[in-house]
Amino acid sequence: MGLRALARIAFAAATLAATPAFAAPDAPAAAPPVAASSDTIRYQVRQGDNLFALARSYLRNIGDYRAIQKLNRVSSPYQLPVSQYLTVPKSLLRFTPIEAHVLAWRGDVRITRGGRTVATAVDAVVREGDMLQTGANAFVSLGLPDDSVIALPSQSQLRVARLRQYVLNAIVERQFDVLSGRARGVVEPLKKAQDDFRFVTPSAVSAVRGTELRVAYDPTSQRGATEVLEGHVSVEGAARAVMVDAGRGVVAGAGGPGEPVALLPAPTLIRPGIVQDADDLAFTVEPVTGAKSYHVQIARDAGFLDVVSEVDTGPLVVMPTVEEGGWFVRVSGVDDNGLEGIPRTYSFKRRRNVIETETSVKKTGRYEEYLFRWRSSGSGRLQYRFQLSREGQGEVPLIDEIGLTTRGLVVTDLPPGSYTWRVLTSQFVEGELNQKWSPPQTMTISADE
Numbered sequence: 173m174g175l176r177a178l179a180r181i182a183f184a185a186a187t188l189a190a191t192p193a194f195a196a197p198d199a200p201a202a203a204p205p206v207a208a209s210s211d212t213i214r215y216q217v218r219q220g221d222n223l224f225a226l227a228r229s230y231l232r233n234i235g236d237y238r239a240i241q242k243l244n245r246v247s248s249p250y251q252l253p254v255s256q257y258l259t260v261p262k263s264l265l266r267f268t269p270i271e272a273h274v275l276a277w278r279g280d281v282r283i284t285r286g287g288r289t290v291a292t293a294v295d296a297v298v299r300e301g302d303m304l305q306t307g308a309n310a311f312v313s314l315g316l317p318d319d320s321v322i323a324l325p326s327q328s329q330l331r332v333a334r335l336r337q338y339v340l341n342a343i344v345e346r347q348f349d350v351l352s353g354r355a356r357g358v359v360e361p362l363k364k365a366q367d368d369f370r371f372v373t374p375s376a377v378s379a380v381r382g383t384e385l386r387v388a389y390d391p392t393s394q395r396g397a398t399e400v401l402e403g404h405v406s407v408e409g410a411a412r413a414v415m416v417d418a419g420r421g422v423v424a425g426a427g428g429p430g431e432p433v434a435l436l437p438a439p440t441l442i443r444p445g446i447v448q449d450a451d452d453l454a455f456t457v458e459p460v461t462g463a464k465s466y467h468v469q470i471a472r473d474a475g476f477l478d479v480v481s482e483v484d485t486g487p488l489v490v491m492p493t494v495e496e497g498g499w500f501v502r503v504s505g506v507d508d509n510g511l512e513g514i515p516r517t518y519s520f521k522r523r524r525n526v527i528e529t530e531t532s533v534k535k536t537g538r539y540e541e542y543l544f545r546w547r548s549s550g551s552g553r554l555q556y557r558f559q560l561s562r563e564g565q566g567e568v569p570l571i572d573e574i575g576l577t578t579r580g581l582v583v584t585d586l587p588p589g590s591y592t593w594r595v596l597t598s599q600f601v602e603g604e605l606n607q608k609w610s611p612p613q614t615m616t617i618s619a620d621e
Contacts, residue, residue: 210262210366210368211261211262211263212259212260212261212262213259213260213262213265213338213340213341213343213366214257214258214259214260214366215257215258215260215340215341216255216256216257216258217252217253217254217255217256217257217258218254219254221252221254222249222250222251222252223237223240223241223246223249223250223252224237224249224250226240226258227240229339229340230260230265230266230338230339230340231264231265231266232264232265232266233264236264237249239261239264240258240260240264243259243261244258244259246258260340262338262345265338265339265340266338266339266340267336267337267338267339268336268337268339269299269300269335269336270300270316270317270335270336270337270344270346271297271298271299271317271335272297272298272299272314272315272316272322272332272335273295273296273297273298273314273315274292274293274294274295274296274298274312274313274314274315275294275313275314275315275321275477275478276294276311276312276313276473276477276478276479277292277293277294277310277311277312277313278309278310278311278312278478278479278480279306279307279308279309279310279311279326280306280307280308280310281304281305281306281307281310281311281312282303282304282305282306282307283296283298283302283303283304284302284303284304284305285299285301285302285303286301290302292312298314298332298335299332299335300332300333300334300335300336301331301332301333302331302332303329303330303331303332304324304329304330304331304332305328305329305330306324306325306326306327306328306329306353307326307327308326308327309326309481309482310326311323311324311325311326311478311479311480311482312324313477313478316346318360319360320346320357320358320359320360320369321357321358321475321477322348322355322356322357323355323356323357323476323477323479324353324354324355325353325354325356325479325482326353326482327352327353328350328352328353328354328355329350329351329352329353330348330349330350330351330355331348331349331351332347332348332349333347333348333349333372334346334347334368335347341364341366342364343364343366343367343368344362344363344364344367344368345367345368346368346369346370347368347369347370347371347372348370348371348372349371349372349373350371350372350373350387350388350389350396351373351374351389351391352389352390352391353388353389354386354387354388355371355386355387355388356384356385356386356387357371357380357384357385357386357387358383358384359380359381359382359383359384359385360382361381361382362381362382367381369381371385371387371398373387373388373389373396373424374389374391374394374396375389375394375395375396375409375424375425375426375428376396376398376407376408376409376424376428376429377407377408377409378398378405378406378407379405379406379407379408380403380405380406381403382403383400383401383402383403383404383405383418384400384401384402384403385398385399385400385401385402385403385405386398386399386401386512387399388510390510394425394426395423395424395425395510396423396424396425397421397422397423397424397509397510397511398416398421398422398424398429399421399435399511399512399513400416400417400418400419400420400421401418401419401514401515402418403418404416404417404418407422407424407429408428408429409424409427409428409429410426410427410428411427411428412427412428412429413428413429414429414431414432415432416432417432419434419435419514420432420433420434420435421433421435421509421511421512423509423510423511433509433511435507435511435512435513435514436460436462436463436504436505436506436507436511436512436513436514437460437505437513437514438503438504438513438514438515438516439457439458439460439463439466439503439504439505439513439516440457440458440516441455441456441457441458441501441503441516441518442455442456442457442458443456444501444518444520445518445520446520447520447521447522447523447525447606448499448520448521448522448523449522449523449524449525449526449550449606449608450524450526451493451524451526452490452491452492452493453470453489453490453491453492453493453494453501453522454488454489454490454491455468455489455491455501455503456487456488456489457487457488457489457503458487459487460505460513462505462507462508463505463506463507463513464506464507464508465484465485465486465505465506466484466485466486466487466489466503466504466505466506467482467483467484467503467504467505467506467512468482468483468484468485468489468491468501468502468503469481469482469501469502469503470482470491470494470499470500470501471499471500471502472499472500473500474500474517474519476500476502476517480494481494484506489503493522493524494522495522496522496523496524496551496601497521497522498519498520498521498522499519499520499521499522500517500518500519500520501517501518501520502515502516502517502518503515503516503518504516521604521606523550523551523552523599523601523604523606524549524550524551525548525549525550525597525599525606525608526548526549526550527546527547527548527595527597527608527610528546528547528548528610529544529545529546529547529593529594529595529610529613530545530546531543531544531545531593531613531615532545536584539584539585540584540585540586540617541582541583541584542582542583542584542586542615543580543581543582544558544560544580544581544582544583544593544595545579545580546579546580546595546610547579548579548597548599550597550599550606551599551601552599552600552601552602553599553600553601554577554597554598554599554600555575555576555577555597555598555600556576556577556578556579556595556596556597556598557572557573557574557575557576557595557596557598558571558572558573558576558581558593558595559571559572559573559593559594559595559596560583560591560592560593561591561592561593562589562590562591563589563590563591563592564589570591571583586617587617588617588618588619589616589617590614590615590616590617591614591615591616591617592612592613592614592615593612593613593615594609594610594611594612594613595609595610596608596609596610597610
């Protein structure tokens with residue numbers, strides 16, 4: 173898939189695979205809806221302005237100048253004091269639609285527009301009013317014209333409520349309603365004081381001016397969460413508002429947001445650089461105090477726009493296999509409140525190298541022939557090293573054959589005793605060498621064979 177602006181948006185925020193159950197402070201059972209954004213724009217009068225001229229330039233209907241006159245208590249529509257500020261309802265203003273584009277997607281991603289499903293594809297256009305929904309193990313990332321990015325993980329639903337630029341003052345307004353699941357974003361700094369960028373859930377509004385954050389909502393518990401990774405975010409609910417700094421998160425219920433708390437520190441993977449050569453991907457997380465689980469994602473890119481799988485798990489992580497090549501894994505802890513902590517990203521190589529071994533014996537004349545065979549599922553150029561050791565004979569192998577290209581070796585007339593044998597696969601791919609020993613196999617030859 174083609175990705176745009178990856179160098180600028182290699183952010184390290186993680187997302188949950190399923191809708192979380194957030195803990196939140198006790199709150200009243202019901203609350204009025206949260207305001208999505210400011211409903212007005214302030215305009216400073218310039219030399220030569222009057223309400224008729226402003227209406228022709230900026231209003232959808234010229235006759236709505238009367239509403240501006242009444243709202244601002246203007247005595248004459250022809251006379252406006254220079255430098256006076258006018259309050260103008262956004263609902264009366266002309267605007268130009270802004271388009272987002274799909275950067276990457278995977279799995280069951282549905283874009284709905286006006287009741288109809290829009291085909292999901294890289295560079296597909298997403299507009300104001302569109303609904304995005306992801307199924308199990310499905311992901312989609314959107315790019316905005318200013319290189320801001322919105323990413324939706326699996327089992328999430330988001331409505332593009334506002335995506336427009338008003339003709340008046342060229343003010344940009346963007347609002348994304350998180351209806352269920354999670355969304356994450358890297359928001360470029362806003363250029364104008366009245367520009368607006370918000371994530372909205374039924375329990376809170378997260379207003380940003382340039383930051384990295386994650387927003388979540390669980391419709392079952394009616395709890396939401398905001399986690400800030402960079403910058404500052406104002407989180408406003410029905411009854412109160414709080415400022416959330418980088419490295420902190422807040423849970424919001426019907427009564428609004430609680431007190432911000434520190435996010436869990438970034439976990440560490442044990443031996444993250446080892447080549448992933450088994451059938452499944454496997455990682456081990458060093459336990460983090462306060463973590464009830466860990467959220468792990470696999471992606472093709474360091475910005476985690478092209479996510480291929482994710483899982484919530486304990487410290488021993490097993491994930492489905494991926495294609496051979498270079499990949500990225502990101503891990504974060506989840507606390508008792510359901511808040512996801514600071515993530516950490518690692519690169520790793522996937523080079524499948526699975527060795528299966530077996531032995532057989534047959535009589536040839538008066539000799540016994542022992543056939544040692546192995547199969548390797550790895551790619552690239554393969555060479556093998558065969559070692560056979562007899563128990564009690566020290567660490568020096570009885571047989572040590574190097575540089576084999578065949579997948580078998582015959583040994584004739586072994587004396588009775590217990591033996592251990594193994595095979596080293598040397599895998600040469602793209603100028604790199606990956607070596608792996610098979611698990612040791614034991615074999616006993618009795619005296620009467």
